[in-house]
Amino acid sequence: MSAPVLDDLQVGQEIGRRELVVDRARLVRYAGASGDFNPIHWNERVATEVGLPGVIAHGMWTMGAAVGVVADWVGDPGAVVDYQVRFTRPVPVPDPGAATVQVVAVVGQIDAGARTARVDLTVTCGGTRVLGKAQVVVRLG
Structure with missing residues (x-):
């Protein structure tokens, strides 16, 4: 797959989607x-004692796994110059x-002058947004 070209992009264009599976071993x-x-990431009792629904995934795991869609699309993780999220719900x-x-x-x-594109991620688990x-x-070149 060739690298995306900035001039070929349009705002609203979907560039990728992925399902990420996480279990306790991961x-x-x-x-x-x-x-x-x-x-809270491995002990059910501790997680529920602090008000969580049970063991939850690390927020940084969720964040890191989600950006993989963009890194794979662009073909070079070094092309990612900024990445920000808000942690909205646990997984x-x-x-x-x-x-x-x-x-x-x-x-x-799309910022043609800077040769950059901002990609917005919708990240959900069970229909609930987990990253805002x-x-x-x-x-992009």
Whole structure:
């Protein structure tokens, strides 16, 4: 697949979508890789005691996995020059089973002078938005 061309983009154009599956084993691996061993990400009792619906995915896992749609589309993760999100709702991860996070990426703005495009991500789990104002700015040739 060739890299996207700025002049070929239109605001409102969908550039990708993906379903991300996260289970408890992935949370444990992510905790080890990130150093975030907060028990709300692996201990049901602790998670419910602090008012959560159960064990939840790391917000940074959700954020990092979601931007993969854009990085794959642009073909070069180094083309991502800015990425911002608001964490709006947790992603509960059942046991047994897994949670599925849906990501839809749409061109939100084009800046021809700067040769950048802003890609807006809609990130949901079970129909509920889990990341708000998720915006990725990419520089295109």
